[in-house]
Amino acid sequence: MPELPEVQTVVTDLSKKITGKTIRSAEVLWPRTISKPAISDFAADLKGNRVEKVSRRGKFIVITLHKDKQTSYWLTHLRMTGQFHIQRGKKLPDTTHLRVKLVFTDGSHLLFTDPRKFARMYLVSDPGQVTGKLGPEPLEIGIEDFIAGLKRSRKRIKPLLLDQTFLSGIGNIYADESLHSALLHPLTPAYKVTKQKATKLHTGIREVLKKGISLNGASIDRFYKRINGQSGGFQDEFTVYARTGQPCLRCGTLIRKTTVAQRGTHYCPSCQKPVR
DNA sequence: ATCCTATCCTGGCTGC
DNA sequence: TGCAGCCAGGATAGGA
Numbered sequence: 007m008p009e010l011p012e013v014q015t016v017v018t019d020l021s022k023k024i025t026g027k028t029i030r031s032a033e034v035l036w037p038r039t040i041s042k043p044a045i046s047d048f049a050a051d052l053k054g055n056r057v058e059k060v061s062r063r064g065k066f067i068v069i070t071l072h073k074d075k076q077t078s079y080w081l082t083h084l085r086m087t088g089q090f091h092i093q094r095g096k097k098l099p100d101t102t103h104l105r106v107k108l109v110f111t112d113g114s115h116l117l118f119t120d121p122r123k124f125a126r127m128y129l130v131s132d133p134g135q136v137t138g139k140l141g142p143e144p145l146e147i148g149i150e151d152f153i154a155g156l157k158r159s160r161k162r163i164k165p166l167l168l169d170q171t172f173l174s175g176i177g178n179i180y181a182d183e184s185l186h187s188a189l190l191h192p193l194t195p196a197y198k199v200t201k202q203k204a205t206k207l208h209t210g211i212r213e214v215l216k217k218g219i220s221l222n223g224a225s226i227d228r229f230y231k232r233i234n235g236q237s238g239g240f241q242d243e244f245t246v247y248a249r250t251g252q253p254c255l256r257c258g259t260l261i262r263k264t265t266v267a268q269r270g271t272h273y274c275p276s277c278q279k280p281v282r
Numbered sequence: 283a284t285c286c287t288a289t290c291c292t293g294g295c296t297g298c
Numbered sequence: 299t300g301c302a303g304c305c306a307g308g309a310t311a312g313g314a
Contacts, residue, residue: 007307038290065308086307087292103292122291124308160283170309177308268286270306 008084010144010175011218011240012230013065016090019233020067021060023092027110028056029071036105039120042128042135051129052080052108064140064174068133079133082118088125090233091117099235121229140174144211147173153204156196163199164192165267167211176211179224179247182272184211186246186256191278192266198281217243246272 008016032049034040040048055071055078062068067090069080082088091099093115106118106127118125128136142151159166166172167181176184185192187210190203199207223230223238226248231237241248245255250263250272259276 009308083308085309120291121293122307124291126309161285165285168308178306268307 007086007177007179007226008088008223008230009065009177009180009218010062010215011180011221012223012238013062013067013084013175014219015222015232015238016084017060017062017067020069020090023233024057024069024110024116025060026057027112027114029053029108030111031109033107034105035107036120036123038123039105039118039125039127040129041126042130048127048129051078055080063133063137064143064170065177066133066137066140068137077131079128079130081128081130081133081136083126085120085122085124085126087122087229088118088120089229089231091119091235092233093117137174139171141170141172142174144173144175145215147208149205149208152208153201156199156204159196161196162192162266163190163194163196163207164269164271166196168267168269173211175215178269178271179226179244180211180214180218182247183214183245186272186274186278187214189277191280192264192271192273194281246274248272 029052032052034045034049037045055073057069058072059070065083067082071078071080099117101117101119103119103121104117105120108116130136155172164181164185167176184207188203188207190199190207218224218240221239222232224240225231225237226241246261249261252261254261254274254277257274257276259274261272262275264271
């Protein structure tokens with residue numbers, strides 16, 4: 007669902023729309039969406055803040071706020087179904103699952119919906135409180151550190167890629183796509199991945215994520231959408247994800263789906279052979 | 283250290 | 299047509 011490329015797309019879109027705006031009021035319609043601070047403080051603390059910057063760390067949207075020379079950070083993790091919406095013209099977004107609503111001093115609105123209620127928001131003075139345990143950004147980690155990280159881990163490669171303390175931002179889709187691109191079986195123990203394959207995986211992760219970003223993410227079901235309601239384009243470029251039973255684009259073998267670490271896992275049984 | 287299970291949630295889907 | 303039951307999925311906690 008929303009992974010690094012999807013979150014990056016939201017961040018880029020949001021940045022253009024809300025940077026410089028000042029929050030007039032905030033309203034929380036589903037209290038559990040707010041992790042920190044207490045519900046009673048969240049809306050009141052947001053009020054009067056000016057949006058300085060919208061950025062990303064892992065799968066977190068990080069909004070830097072200024073008020074009375076104080077800087078605070080409003081972080082949002084979309085989890086599966088969290089979605090920001092901006093009002094566009096007269097057409098109102100579907101607010102069936104509205105959880106948080108912001109009104110800016112210019113009268114514009116920022117709405118946050120989340121059907122499954124798993125998304126979480128934080129308003130903190132130090133973003134490290136929330137993102138402190140995250141591993142490096144997958145587009146920033148160097149090849150040496152990446153290989154060393156694999157060697158150090160006894161985990162299987164797919165769960166390791168999903169581990170946000172190892173790398174931050176990769177989720178189920180991009181893990182499967184990266185592993186296929188590197189011709190690695192998802193159950194391969196990380197420490198057994200050869201230097202050559204590790205290099206291929208490092209490259210594969212970068213290419214897959216960059217392609218995802220350039221296509222504004224993947225909209226696999228009705229969930230992930232850009233803040234203006236548009237879909238991404240990466241779902242049309244999947245090589246294995248959601249292609250169960252369809253021919254591998256590389257060798258023609260039918261793509262198989264199994265469960266690894268409680269996640270649907272798609273791979274080509276010919277291109278991605280298990281390691282003995 | 284790592285794995286497994288349950289939990290949080292809802293809408294969509296299957297099967298009767 | 300209606301409805302019960304199952305499933306996906308990111309992160310985390312607790313037990314093995």
